[in-house]
Each structure stands twice: as structure tokens, then as C-alpha cells.
Amino acid sequence: MARIVFHVDLDSFYTAVEMREHPELRGKPVIVGADPNEGKGRGVVMASSYEARALGIKAGMPISLAWRKLPDAVYKRPNYDLYGTVSENVMNILREYAGKFEQASIDEAYLDVTAKTDWDHVREYAVAVKKAVREREGLTCSIGVAPNKSCAKIAAAQRKPDGLMVVWPQDVSRFLAPLSVNAISGVGEKTERVLADLGIRTVGELAAYPGTELTKVLGRNAVWLWGIARGLEELPVEERPDAKSISVERTFERDVDAWDAILETLDSVADNVHLRVRNANVTFRTVSIKIRFEGFQTHTRDRTLPTWTDDRDVLMNMSRELIAEFRDRGRPVRMIGVRVANLWRPKGKQASLPA
Ligand SMILES: [Mg+2]
Structure with missing residues (x-):
């Protein structure tokens, strides 16, 4: 199967997040990137909303050119x-x-x-x-x-x-065949030109081309390209295992001061962290929490356990203990986060996402 x-x-x-945070921007051309500085700015457009794209603004375009085309657009610096x-x-x-x-x-x-x-x-x-x-x-x-x-x-x-x-x-070949070769991620202008010289413009033409001939021109790249064109690629979906920590943060739409609501969100954030811990099949020793009050005043607290664990209750309880001291600050909370670090994958414990 x-x-x-x-x-x-x-x-x-990027522009969708900006519109979510600033609903008054919805439906407008929004450009995220360098400061246009009245057309004298250096740097490029990083992202443009669909409204801006329809007016000719593309990612990678010099910001000065975007300004000349569309001075009335909304320009935003990236908020990473x-x-x-x-x-x-x-x-x-x-x-x-x-x-x-x-x-x-x-x-x-x-x-x-x-x-x-x-x-x-x-x-x-x-x-x-x-x-x-x-x-x-x-x-x-x-x-x-x-x-x-x-x-x-x-x-x-x-x-x-x-x-x-x-x-x-059963439709993979039929779906791919009429598409231009540059529909394949990784086929840039250079590869496109090389293929065009062989008379290959569509994925179907690529799939039909003799593999050995393709290898002569493209070397090892030919193998993956040909596999994709024929619908035979079988790369696994796998979590990148190189994380040093796992963290989740949640920003409230409105600043919250009901402590019950904050704890409820903390639990759900910790639960999310735990889900990721389980998915990555790691154990952790350090738990930290982050809390940001209105006005962006941010605090973190952490504690390191004597041994590694992947226990959900330990994570939840520790998160609650660490956040407890902030309870009576009497200030609305904007964001909270939970992070685990000091990760270790026990030997013999297979990753749930095998290569
Ligand atoms: Mg995208």
C-alpha cells in the first residue's frame, strides 16, 4: 500500500502573521523586508502579501525597486x-x-x-x-x-x-507529466537550461529520457531527479534529530491576568513540549519556563533534575512550580513558554521515526 x-x-x-497581528493590514499590499528608506534603502524584499504580488512585488527583489513600484504599500521590518x-x-x-x-x-x-x-x-x-x-x-x-x-x-x-x-x-505520473521541470524543488535556472538543451521541458519528458544519458550530463543529480520525475522517490519523513532543546511558547491575543487561565495555558504548552519529546524519543534533565508581562518584561526560571526523564507529570509539575513565584505580581501576562534541555536519547531506545 x-x-x-x-x-x-x-x-x-511572514505577511500572513503580520496581518493576523494587525488586522487593519488585511487586504493591503504588505511587504516584509529591509527598510525602504524612501527608495534609498538597501537590502531586499523577504516576503510580500498576495496583494503585493499581484502588483509585481516578489521576494528577493531590491527593496528600492519595490518602493519605486509601490510606494504606498505597508513596509514592515521582519519580526523573527x-x-x-x-x-x-x-x-x-x-x-x-x-x-x-x-x-x-x-x-x-x-x-x-x-x-x-x-x-x-x-x-x-x-x-x-x-x-x-x-x-x-x-x-x-x-x-x-x-x-x-x-x-x-x-x-x-x-x-x-x-x-x-x-x-x-495511480495518478502520479499523469499529474507530473505536463508540469515544467522547474516545478521540482531544486531545479533552478541552470538545471533548467541544461535540460532544455536536451529537449526536456516537462517532467514527463524528463521521465521518458534515458537515465544513462541523463547521468552523462547531470552526474549524480540525475539519479534523484529522474526518480522524482518517475514518481519513484521514497525519501522517509523523519524528524531532524539534532535539537539541543525543545521549546514551545504561546502569546496571548490579549494580555491575561487570570492566573487560572495562565496555568491552563501553561499545562497545554507543557503538554505540547511533552508530545515533541516523545516524538523525538529523547529524555531531558532541565526544564525551564519563560513568562513575559505586558511591556515585554521577560523572566526565565529553570531547574535541572538529578536524572533524565521523559515523564509528562514531572514536566507539568515542574513547570507549575517554576512559574508559581510570578503569581502575585498583579501584572497582565502576554506570553508563556516551556522548554526542556539537556536532551539525551537512551541507547537501545529506537527513534520512533526511523531513517
Ligand atoms: Mg509558505
């Missing part, structure tokens, strides 16, 4: 702390739906959901993922569903924004 792989890609992530926090929150939601999970970038992830659903229910499952991200983080995403990662990624790009495309196992 074919694997079921989702590629989830948040739509215009915010994007990082929102990204973590979204990734934690996606992890709940994944059998195996792999974050591919700040706004993209692969989910192997073979153990979670089947091909007959895959569309409903993807709709549920989209709904969870929209309701819990206020963002839209596009999802491509396919039997492998490369095809899922290509499918997700076909229906942006807020799209969903399912490529059934």
Missing part, C-alpha cells in the same frame, strides 16, 4: 521572534496529526500520515489539518497529498493559497 505524505505550506507566512513563535505553534499542531513528522523550513513540513488515515479518507483528514491551523493559529495553509514527499510538495504549490490537492497513487 502506498504511503500517504502531506506537504503543508503556510500561505505567505514572532514568526519563530508562531511557526513553533503551527508545527506542534501539525505534529499532532502526523505519524511521522519533518519540519522542512519555518513554514513548511512533511507529515507521513499512513498510520493515521487511509486513501479513502485522506481528503477529510487534510481538511481537518487545515481547519486546526486556521482555528488555533489564525493562518491558512496549502496541502499537497501524494505517495511521496517530492510529489506532495509539487501538489501543494498547485493550489495556493488555502489550497488542497490530492494526487492518488
Whole structure:
């Protein structure tokens, strides 16, 4: 039975987060990047909203050029702390739906959901993922569903924004064949030119080209490229195991002063951290909490245990103990976070996400 792989890609992530934080920006051309400085700014556009894209503004464009084209757009400096926090929150939601999970970038992830659903229910499952991200983080995403990662990624790009495309196992070749070779992630202008010289413009032409001839021109790159074109790529979805710590933060939409509500959120944040600990099959020794009051005054507290554990109750109780001293500050809370560090994967304990 074919694997079921989702590629989830948040739509215009940086500008969507800016619009979520500043609803008055909705529907406007928003450009995140360097300071345009009245057209004299250096640096580039990092991201542009769909409204700005429709008016010709693209990521990578010099900010001075963007200013000349669209001086009335809303220009924002990137808020990396915010994007990082929102990204973590979204990734934690996606992890709940994944059998195996792999974050591919700040706004993209692969989910192997073979153990979670089947091909007959895959569309409903993807709709549920989209709904969870929209309701819990206020963002839209596009999802491509396919039997492998490369095809899922290509499918997700076909229906942006807020799209969903399912490529059934028997349809992979038919779906890929008419697409331009640059639909394959990793095929840049240079490879595109090399392929064009061979008369290859579409993925179908690439798939039909003799593999040995392709290797003569592209070397080792030919192997993966040809595999993708033929729908044969089988790279596993796997969590990157190199994390030094695992942390989750949550920012309140409005500053909160009810301590019960803060503890409730703390529990859910700690629960999210625990889910990730279990997914990565690691144990931890250090637990820390972070609390930010209105006005951005931020405090952290941590404690290191005598031994490693992956116990949920230990994490929850310790988080509550560490935050207790802030209870009577009488100041509204803006954000709280929980982090575990000092990670260790015990020998003989296989990762739940094998290579
Ligand atoms: Mg994206």
C-alpha cells in the first residue's frame, strides 16, 4: 500500500502573521523586508502579501525597486521572534496529526500520515489539518497529498493559497507529466537550461529520457531527479534529530491576568513540549519556563533534575512550580513558554521515526 505524505505550506507566512497581528493590514499590499528608506534603502524584499504580488512585488527583489513600484504599500521590518513563535505553534499542531513528522523550513513540513488515515479518507483528514491551523493559529495553509514527499510538495504549490490537492497513487505520473521541470524543488535556472538543451521541458519528458544519458550530463543529480520525475522517490519523513532543546511558547491575543487561565495555558504548552519529546524519543534533565508581562518584561526560571526523564507529570509539575513565584505580581501576562534541555536519547531506545 502506498504511503500517504502531506506537504503543508503556510500561505505567505511572514505577511500572513503580520496581518493576523494587525488586522487593519488585511487586504493591503504588505511587504516584509529591509527598510525602504524612501527608495534609498538597501537590502531586499523577504516576503510580500498576495496583494503585493499581484502588483509585481516578489521576494528577493531590491527593496528600492519595490518602493519605486509601490510606494504606498505597508513596509514592515521582519519580526523573527514572532514568526519563530508562531511557526513553533503551527508545527506542534501539525505534529499532532502526523505519524511521522519533518519540519522542512519555518513554514513548511512533511507529515507521513499512513498510520493515521487511509486513501479513502485522506481528503477529510487534510481538511481537518487545515481547519486546526486556521482555528488555533489564525493562518491558512496549502496541502499537497501524494505517495511521496517530492510529489506532495509539487501538489501543494498547485493550489495556493488555502489550497488542497490530492494526487492518488495511480495518478502520479499523469499529474507530473505536463508540469515544467522547474516545478521540482531544486531545479533552478541552470538545471533548467541544461535540460532544455536536451529537449526536456516537462517532467514527463524528463521521465521518458534515458537515465544513462541523463547521468552523462547531470552526474549524480540525475539519479534523484529522474526518480522524482518517475514518481519513484521514497525519501522517509523523519524528524531532524539534532535539537539541543525543545521549546514551545504561546502569546496571548490579549494580555491575561487570570492566573487560572495562565496555568491552563501553561499545562497545554507543557503538554505540547511533552508530545515533541516523545516524538523525538529523547529524555531531558532541565526544564525551564519563560513568562513575559505586558511591556515585554521577560523572566526565565529553570531547574535541572538529578536524572533524565521523559515523564509528562514531572514536566507539568515542574513547570507549575517554576512559574508559581510570578503569581502575585498583579501584572497582565502576554506570553508563556516551556522548554526542556539537556536532551539525551537512551541507547537501545529506537527513534520512533526511523531513517
Ligand atoms: Mg509558505
